[in-house]
Amino acid sequence: MKVSLVALGLTCCTIVKAQEYKSYPMWNAALPVEQRVTDLVSRLTLEEKVAQMLNTAPAIPRLGIPAYEWWNEVLHGVARTPYKTTVFPQAIAMAATWDTASLKLMAHYSAIEGRAINNRAVEEGKTGDRYKGLTYWTPNINIFRDPRWGRGQETYGEDPFLTAKLGAAFVSGLQGDDPRYLLAAACAKHYAVHSGPEPTRHTDNINPGLHDLWDTYLPAFRELVVNAKVAGVMCAYNAINGQPCCGNDLLMNDILRNQWKFTGYVTSDCWAIDDFVKNHKTHATTAAAAADAVMHGTDVECGTSVYKSLVNAVKDHIIEEKQIDSSLKRLFTIRYRLGMFDPTQDVPYTKIPFSVLEAPEHKALALKMAQQSIVLLKNEHNLLPLSTRLKKVAVIGPNADNRNALLGNYNGHPSHTVSILEGIREKLGANVDLRYEQGIDYTSDVAPSKDSAGKKADLKAIAARAADADVIIYVGGISPDLEGEEMSVNAVGFKGGDRTSILLPAVQTELLKELKATGKPVVFIVLTGSAIAIPWEKESIPAILNAWYGGQGAGSAVAAVLFGSCNPGGRLPVTFYGSDSDLPAFSDYSMQGRTYRYFKGEALFPFGYGLSYTTFKYSHVQMPATMQKGKPIMVTAAVTNTGRYDGEEVVQLYCSYPEVNAPIRALKGFQRFKVRKGETRMIVFRLQPEDLMVVDDSGNQYQPTGKLVISVGGGQPIATIKTTSNVVTKTILIK
Structure with missing residues (x-):
């Protein structure tokens, strides 16, 4: 066979060039990370540097640098991947456990699953795919100052101290304890003074007093940055004192970089740099916005195009290239600490197999934390725990057989989620007559059945059909389909992902009144990501359990508590107010009158509250x-x-x-x-x-x-x- 000398020459040249970059200091695992990063950055063109500052960073083949997607989520288990992963209780539910050890272990298990997914992505050459990387934009340690905020479910509640300790435990578990390599990289968000309303978050300018700033809004961030050594920080959409958070003198330069000596990376919230020009209108051009964000230490733009204007910003002398270099060094330092430029045999986490997804111990912890999170709000005459020797049980309500409601938001998808109904059925067995009826929707009395679509549900008839049961279990509350991030929701009491009223939707109270009128004992199981005002229920329903959005094992956990194989020990991480009139204006960020620390009224159920079957x-x-x-x-x-x-x-x-x-x-x-x-x-x-x-x-x-x-x-x-x-x-x- 004849071989073209030209082709042979090209092949040899290609091999030499392919091997050449491996001789660069950037690839020498024996050298200090700082030296390797400096060498890497020195070899990039300006255009290559800027491209690496977008959340979707392209590959640079001539240097062997793989593509990388910075955006990933692990709020309560690895989220949004194409694979089945363990889904733990929503963050607010994990806060209700008041258990730092459980939270640390949950974060560790999640990071293990995330590593397995990333290892597969590396094998398949898909490191540029979203939700397969190792930089997770979690935890959300904003203070849940107002129960109307739909994203409050992502937080650890209203208290700075509890939030700080739980957040630090999460970071410790996720990042691991290897002296050289990060298991995964956590990111404290949203920095700072950010907690709704959702519809105005891109335009809000907040002027917090210095007392509230340091007393309430910053302590958890300080704990994670200074003590827990979190790898990343995400700056928020809103402006503080007239400057967008991602370009804020006080937050970014003075506090984060100078006072707290933060050396990790900062990412913008997604499309937050666009807001500089389009919504806050603090900058006339994208080049000015991008340059200002970088000069304030925002290293990654989660977005599409604003940071691309940094090339012209440098050429037009709006920003110096060495400031671009500073951001690049922080970004690549994280990637080096994650082991992305070292031989796989040197990085212990590259050996984690794909089989760890939904490992038995992970699922067991998800169930345990769901049990730990359940808060017993009321138990009149010790109605609970129920006997498993009942003959007839009626289970009613929009959340009784709704598995999606259990998964919260920013969630993954497990192989199986146990609904409340399923958990009760499994607990009682086949000898109990278990009757289920959804009855109503969350906010309306329109019958949910396909056969009666558009017709109003007959509340009295629903109650009558349950009247011969030994006990009636109503499973209601709200759902992640009603509260969350920038949502289009058309329902009474909800707007844009937030709530306009904290009261339990009226139709649910009306149905509960009918169920109460049967004379049979009624147990109310509440699913929610935030505080719900239930004044009538508190006075009239003998037993109330708050079960949050409890993750994949929620149904089994609720059944265990209902029937006494698990004694509830959850405590409220937020104040349950009695009415809307207890709350200041949603847009008011002053802490006066907010949370247990400054609320002078009488709470329906106070922060830290929770009953037990024992004393x-x-x-x-x-x-x-x-x-x-x-x-x-x-x-x-x-x-x-x-x-x-x-x-x-x-x-x-x-x-x-x-x-x-x-x-x-x-x-x-x-x-x-x-x-x-x-x-x-x-x-x-x-x-x-x-x-x-x-x-x-x-x-x-x-x-x-x-x-x-x-x-x-x-x-x-x-x-x-x-x-x-x-x-x-x-x-x-x-x-």
Whole structure:
């Protein structure tokens, strides 16, 4: 066979060139990452550099750099992939567990599944595909300041301390503990002062006072950046004090980069840089917008085209190329820490097999966390737990057999999701007459049946058909189809993904009244991603469970709690207000009158609240009577299970300074653990001086002298609502 010398020469040349880049320092795994990154960036053209700053970064074949898509999601399990993954309870539900260990393990399992997906993408040459990368834009640590915000379900609730501790646990679990490589890269979002309304998020300009900024909106971000060493931060759509967050002097340059010394990468929220020109109208051109964002440390544009104008911005001397280089170095440092430029045999996570998706231990944790998240709001005359020896059970409501509602938003898709109805059926077995009827939709009395489409449901008839049951289980609330991110929803009480009223939709209350009128015991199971006002239900329905959006195992978890094989131990991470009139204007970002820390009214169910099938007693609470300012404080107590069931208690410690301008009270410690019936557990809290600080009107932290009130118990020191434990309060004099 004859071989063309020209072709042979070209082939040899190609091989030499293909091998040549491997000799560059950027590919030498023995060198420090900083040196390798510097070498890589020095070899890029300006056009190549700019292209790498888009979330969809193209391959650079001449250097062997693969394509990479920065955008991925792992809010409560790996999301939006084409594969079946484990779906854990929604973030707000995980917050209701008050369990940092469970959350850390959940994040670790999710990262393991994500690595398996990425490993396959590498094998298939699909590293540029969205939702297959290792940079996850989670957790959402915005403060859930107003229950009307549809995306509040993605957060860890309304409290800065709880949010900070849960968020740090998530970051630790997701990023792993390898000294050299990240298992995955977390991203704290949305920085900052961002929590709705959804329809105006692209134009909102918020002017938070310095007290609220440092007291409420920034503590969780500081915890994740300074202490948890989160790899990334996402800047928000809104403007602060007239400057868009992604180009904000105070947030980006002063606080994030200078005060907190953040060296990780920053991505914009998607199309947020477009907002500079189109919505905020703070910049006349895309080149000016892009340059300003980069000069404020925004390294990646999630969007389509604005950062492409950086090429001309450099040529027109709007920005210097070395500032582009700074962003590139941060971006490639993350990719190097993820092991993308090292031999696969050197990176331990590249050996994770695809078979770990939906591993048995992952599914078991999803079920456990769903159980942990359930909050028992009411249990009159100990109606719960129910007996499994019932003869007839009626299950009614729009969420009873709705699997999609259990998955929340920013979710993956498991191989199987257990609906509430399915969980109850499996628990009761074939010998119980189980009758199911959806009855109504969430917000209307239009009959949901295809056979009666368009007709109004007869609420009295629905109740009559359930009247001969031993117990009626109504499964209602709301759904991710009604609340979420920038949604087009046409339903009473909902707008643009948000809620216009926090009341349970009226048609559900009307049906519950009819069910109550049957004289049979009624159990109300609430599915929601936020606080719902249920004043009539609180007074009239004997048993109420809040089950959130509980993930793939929600049905089994609810059934376990209903019938007593699991004792509920969830606690509210948000305040359940009694009515819309309890809330300030949605667009008002002042914290006055908001959350348990500043709300002076009486909550329907307070932050930290949750009942149990057993009871707990706190005793032997010890703390010093006087202390010197700047010294740590040790608080000890004994917790005894005085009831008839084993149970898990969530111990909560709150601090308040009644003599200064500070929150009414603030959570400063919590622990969740199991206490068997009759058992006593000793607990210890060590409060550091920084835990005892408050924020003045100028945003400065200080520790007051005078009275410091500390309470320890199973909730807040509020006597207006019965709980399953006492709360012990003592006063310390700080000198």
